[in-house]
Amino acid sequence: MGTRHLYLARHGEADAFGELTDTGRRQSDLLGERLARVPVDAVWHSPLPRAVASAQQVARHLPGVPVAEAPELVDHVPHVPAASDTPRPWLGFFDGYDEAEAASGRVIADALVARFATITPTGDSHLVLITHAFQIGWLVRHALDAPPSRWLGLNSGNAALTVIEYRPELPPALVVFNDMSHLPADLRWTGFPATVRP
Template sequence: MAGWSRLARRSIAVVGGVAVAAGVVYKNDPQKFHADASWTSNFEPSVKWDHNWDKCEPASLVKPSKNQNSSEEKDAKDAENELKKHTATATRHLLLIRHGQYNTDGEEDSQRYLTELGRKQAEYTGQRLKDLGLSYTILLSSTMTRAKETADIIQKFFPDVPRKETDMLREGAPIPPEPPMGHWRPEKQFLQDGSRIEAAYKNLFHRADASQETDSHEIVVCHANVIRYFVCRALQFPPEAWLRIRLNHASITWITIRPSGRVSIRHLGESGFMPADKVSVV
C-alpha cells in the first residue's frame, strides 16, 4: 500500500458475535509519528481520547487570522509558522514517588514521621532513581512531614537537583470513589481536597512547552491518594476509580507525556527494586 508501512499489529476481536480483524497502520513520516486504526468494521470506541486535554494542542493556541486582504498563500504560511512556534518537540517524564512507611499513630502531621523501615525504603528508591541514569530537572514534594522526609533522603542522591515544596500535593480525599469506601467522610472534605488536588493535576500535567528542547524527568514525592487520582486523570479513566489502585510505600509511578499529548504509564507503583521483606503498603 503506497505511503504506508507494513501492518505492524494485527489481532482478532469478537464484536457482537462477529470476528473482526483489527490492528494499527503506521504512516511513514520522518517528522511525525502517526497511527490510524485499521478496523475492518465500523467499530467505535466507547470512550474517545481527548487530544486537547491539557489545552496545549498547537491549533488551539494560534489566534485565527482576521486579515482579509492577505493572500491565501501568505495566510497558510503564517498559520504554519504560528503552529510551529506552539508545537512541542520534547517529552516530559513524571516520576511520582509515594512517601515511605510512617508512624500512623501520630495525631498531627509532625508526629507522622517516617519509621526506620520508611527511611530505608526511601533510600532504596533514591538508589533506584540514580541507577536509572536519568538527568532530573526538579525534585518536587508535598509539604507533609512524611513526604518531606522521603524527599530529603532521595535528595542525598541528587544534591544538585533543584528542590521545591508545595501544599497542593498534600494528601487528601480527591473525589468520592466508586464503589464507595468502607468508612464515611463528609462531603465537605471531598469538595475542599478535591479542588486542590485537581488544581495540582492541572498545574503539573501538560505536554512540554514548545521552548523545551530536550526531554525532562521530574521527581514528585507525594501521597497515595494524590498519585492514584493523577493516574486516572492522566489516562482519562473515570477519576472515581482512584481507590481501586494500590501503591506500595516509596514506590515509583512513571508517567510519560509525549509532544502529541499522548500519555502512557511506564511503571505503576514499582517497588521490585526493594527486598521483599522491606515492602509495605499501609
C-alpha cells in the same frame, strides 16, 4: 515541545504520628539510588513531614537537584464519588465528607493535574514527585482518562515507583505502576493491608 517524565513515589513507611520509620528511611534511600540513574530536573514533595523526610533521603542521591514543596501534593481525597458510583466496601470511607470538603479536595486535585500533568514547553523534563497514595492514584486515573471514581483502588506501596510520560500530541503513557524492584523483599508491600503478597 518536549516530553514530561513524572516519577511518582509514595513516601516511605511512616509511624502513627506521620514520621518516617527506619524502614521508611531505608526505602526512600533505595528509591534515591534508583532515581540517580535518571536526569532529574527537580524533586517536588508534599508539605507533610513523611513526604518531606522521604524527599530529603531521595535528594541525597541527586546532588545539585532542587528540592521544593508543592502544596498540590498534600494528602487529600481528590474526588468523592456519588454513592451510586462507589463500591459498597468503600461507602463508609466517605462518611463525614460534606459537599464543601469534597469540593475543596477536587480543587486541589485539579490544581495537581494542571501543574504537573502537562507536556514541557521546551525540551524534555524529568520531575520526581514524593507524595501520597491518593495523589498517585488520581494522576494515574487522569493519565488513563478513567472516570473520576477510579482513583479508588489504585494503591501504591511505600517508596514504590510509578512513571507517567506526557508527550506532545499523544495521550499520556503509563510506563510503570507501583514498581518495587529497587526494594528488597522485606521492604516491599508496606502501606498495604496485611495479606499474602507475591
